[in-house]
Amino acid sequence: MMAALENGVNPYSRISSPEEKTFSNFRNCEGFRFPPYTVENSTRSGTFNMYTGTAYSVNTYYVGLAERTPLCRMAEIAEGMGVKKGNGEKLERVPSFPLGSNEVTPLAMAGAYAAIANHGEYCQTHGIDALQAYVGRTPGEVVYEAKPQCNQVVSERVADTAGRILVN
Numbered sequence: 001m002m003a004a005l006e007n008g009v010n011p012y013s014r015i016s017s018p019e020e021k022t023f024s025n026f027r028n029c030e031g032f033r034f035p036p037y038t039v040e041n042s043t044r045s046g047t048f049n050m051y052t053g054t055a056y057s058v059n060t061y062y063v064g065l066a067e068r069t070p071l072c073r074m075a076e077i078a079e080g081m082g083v084k085k086g087n088g089e090k091l092e093r094v095p096s097f098p099l100g101s102n103e104v105t106p107l108a109m110a111g112a113y114a115a116i117a118n119h120g121e122y123c124q125t126h127g128i129d130a131l132q133a134y135v136g137r138t139p140g141e142v143v144y145e146a147k148p149q150c151n152q153v154v155s156e157r158v159a160d161t162a163g164r165i166l167v168n
Contacts, residue, residue: 115159
Protein backbone atom coordinates (compact mmCIF):
# COMPACT_ATOMS: atom_id res chain seq x y z
CA MET A 1 0.00 0.00 0.00
CA MET A 2 2.69 2.52 0.97
CA ALA A 3 4.75 1.87 -2.15
CA ALA A 4 1.62 2.46 -4.24
CA LEU A 5 0.85 5.70 -2.37
CA GLU A 6 4.47 6.76 -2.80
CA ASN A 7 4.11 5.97 -6.51
CA GLY A 8 1.18 8.40 -6.77
CA VAL A 9 -1.73 5.94 -6.69
CA ASN A 10 -4.85 7.68 -5.43
CA PRO A 11 -6.30 5.74 -2.46
CA TYR A 12 -9.78 6.31 -3.88
CA SER A 13 -8.99 4.89 -7.32
CA ARG A 14 -10.87 1.67 -7.88
CA ILE A 15 -9.53 -1.70 -8.99
CA SER A 16 -11.70 -4.49 -10.33
CA SER A 17 -11.15 -7.47 -8.03
CA PRO A 18 -12.94 -10.59 -9.27
CA GLU A 19 -13.19 -13.79 -7.23
CA GLU A 20 -10.22 -15.22 -9.15
CA LYS A 21 -7.68 -13.49 -11.33
CA THR A 22 -4.41 -14.36 -13.04
CA PHE A 23 -1.73 -11.67 -12.96
CA SER A 24 0.98 -11.66 -15.59
CA ASN A 25 2.71 -8.27 -15.34
CA PHE A 26 4.96 -8.79 -12.30
CA ARG A 27 8.65 -8.19 -12.76
CA ASN A 28 11.54 -9.06 -10.47
CA CYS A 29 14.14 -6.54 -9.33
CA GLU A 30 16.21 -7.16 -12.46
CA GLY A 31 13.22 -6.46 -14.70
CA PHE A 32 12.45 -10.04 -15.75
CA ARG A 33 8.82 -11.08 -15.88
CA PHE A 34 7.47 -13.63 -13.36
CA PRO A 35 5.30 -16.49 -14.62
CA PRO A 36 1.54 -15.85 -14.41
CA TYR A 37 0.25 -15.89 -10.83
CA THR A 38 -3.38 -16.80 -10.02
CA VAL A 39 -5.07 -15.49 -6.88
CA GLU A 40 -8.47 -16.18 -5.31
CA ASN A 41 -10.41 -14.12 -2.79
CA SER A 42 -11.56 -15.60 0.48
CA THR A 43 -13.74 -12.64 1.42
CA ARG A 44 -15.44 -10.42 -1.16
CA SER A 45 -15.18 -9.67 -4.86
CA GLY A 46 -16.09 -6.56 -6.83
CA THR A 47 -14.51 -3.15 -7.33
CA PHE A 48 -12.57 -1.67 -4.42
CA ASN A 49 -10.41 1.29 -3.45
CA MET A 50 -7.62 1.14 -0.85
CA TYR A 51 -10.04 1.73 2.02
CA THR A 52 -12.53 -0.98 1.06
CA GLY A 53 -9.93 -3.38 -0.35
CA THR A 54 -8.13 -3.18 2.99
CA ALA A 55 -11.26 -3.40 5.13
CA TYR A 56 -12.37 -6.59 3.38
CA SER A 57 -8.82 -7.96 2.91
CA VAL A 58 -9.40 -8.60 -0.80
CA ASN A 59 -6.55 -10.67 -2.24
CA THR A 60 -7.15 -9.80 -5.90
CA TYR A 61 -7.32 -6.11 -4.98
CA TYR A 62 -3.96 -6.13 -3.22
CA VAL A 63 -2.18 -8.23 -5.82
CA GLY A 64 -3.66 -5.97 -8.52
CA LEU A 65 -2.38 -2.92 -6.64
CA ALA A 66 1.03 -4.56 -6.23
CA GLU A 67 1.20 -5.35 -9.94
CA ARG A 68 1.23 -1.58 -10.53
CA THR A 69 3.99 -0.99 -7.98
CA PRO A 70 7.61 -2.21 -8.07
CA LEU A 71 7.98 -5.31 -5.86
CA CYS A 72 11.44 -4.18 -4.88
CA ARG A 73 10.17 -0.91 -3.43
CA MET A 74 7.48 -2.71 -1.45
CA ALA A 75 10.14 -4.95 0.11
CA GLU A 76 12.51 -2.02 0.68
CA ILE A 77 9.83 -0.17 2.65
CA ALA A 78 9.02 -3.24 4.73
CA GLU A 79 12.70 -3.94 5.41
CA GLY A 80 13.29 -0.28 6.21
CA MET A 81 10.62 -0.69 8.89
CA GLY A 82 12.46 -3.63 10.39
CA VAL A 83 10.55 -6.46 8.72
CA LYS A 84 12.61 -9.45 7.68
CA LYS A 85 11.96 -13.15 7.52
CA GLY A 86 11.76 -14.94 10.85
CA ASN A 87 15.11 -16.60 10.15
CA GLY A 88 16.74 -13.18 9.61
CA GLU A 89 16.92 -13.37 5.82
CA LYS A 90 15.75 -10.62 3.46
CA LEU A 91 12.15 -10.70 2.31
CA GLU A 92 11.38 -12.58 -0.89
CA ARG A 93 10.33 -10.26 -3.70
CA VAL A 94 7.61 -12.38 -5.28
CA PRO A 95 4.07 -11.71 -6.58
CA SER A 96 2.55 -13.17 -3.39
CA PHE A 97 4.42 -10.55 -1.30
CA PRO A 98 1.34 -8.36 -0.59
CA LEU A 99 -0.54 -11.41 0.71
CA GLY A 100 1.97 -12.01 3.49
CA SER A 101 3.83 -14.96 1.97
CA ASN A 102 7.01 -14.17 3.92
CA GLU A 103 7.18 -15.65 7.41
CA VAL A 104 7.95 -12.76 9.76
CA THR A 105 7.96 -12.27 13.52
CA PRO A 106 5.27 -10.48 15.54
CA LEU A 107 7.92 -8.08 16.88
CA ALA A 108 8.90 -7.10 13.33
CA MET A 109 5.27 -6.43 12.40
CA ALA A 110 4.73 -4.42 15.60
CA GLY A 111 7.74 -2.27 14.66
CA ALA A 112 6.40 -1.69 11.16
CA TYR A 113 2.96 -0.67 12.42
CA ALA A 114 4.63 1.58 14.99
CA ALA A 115 6.55 3.27 12.15
CA ILE A 116 3.27 3.99 10.37
CA ALA A 117 1.86 5.50 13.57
CA ASN A 118 5.14 7.43 13.97
CA HIS A 119 4.54 9.24 10.66
CA GLY A 120 6.87 6.97 8.65
CA GLU A 121 9.81 7.02 11.05
CA TYR A 122 11.01 3.57 12.11
CA CYS A 123 12.79 3.09 15.40
CA GLN A 124 14.55 -0.23 15.84
CA THR A 125 12.52 -2.60 18.00
CA HIS A 126 13.94 -4.32 21.05
CA GLY A 127 12.52 -6.55 23.74
CA ILE A 128 14.04 -4.73 26.72
CA ASP A 129 14.20 -0.95 27.17
CA ALA A 130 16.45 -0.92 30.21
CA LEU A 131 17.77 -2.98 33.10
CA GLN A 132 18.28 -1.57 36.55
CA ALA A 133 20.53 -3.01 39.22
CA TYR A 134 18.90 -4.96 42.00
CA VAL A 135 21.60 -6.68 44.04
CA GLY A 136 25.22 -5.69 44.62
CA ARG A 137 24.98 -2.27 42.98
CA THR A 138 23.54 1.12 43.71
CA PRO A 139 19.73 0.72 43.79
CA GLY A 140 18.20 1.98 40.58
CA GLU A 141 21.53 2.05 38.73
CA VAL A 142 20.93 1.46 35.03
CA VAL A 143 23.14 -1.39 33.83
CA TYR A 144 21.70 -1.51 30.30
CA GLU A 145 19.66 0.93 28.28
CA ALA A 146 18.63 0.51 24.66
CA LYS A 147 19.65 3.40 22.43
CA PRO A 148 16.91 4.16 19.92
CA GLN A 149 18.04 4.13 16.28
CA CYS A 150 15.45 5.81 14.09
CA ASN A 151 15.17 6.70 10.41
CA GLN A 152 12.48 8.09 8.11
CA VAL A 153 11.37 5.29 5.75
CA VAL A 154 8.44 6.94 3.95
CA SER A 155 7.13 10.48 3.97
CA GLU A 156 4.73 11.63 6.66
CA ARG A 157 2.05 12.03 3.97
CA VAL A 158 2.38 8.40 2.84
CA ALA A 159 2.50 7.00 6.39
CA ASP A 160 -0.40 9.11 7.61
CA THR A 161 -2.55 8.12 4.61
CA ALA A 162 -1.70 4.45 5.22
CA GLY A 163 -2.61 4.90 8.88
CA ARG A 164 -6.01 6.36 8.00
CA ILE A 165 -6.66 3.46 5.61
CA LEU A 166 -5.75 0.89 8.28
CA VAL A 167 -7.88 2.58 10.95
CA ASN A 168 -10.94 3.06 8.76
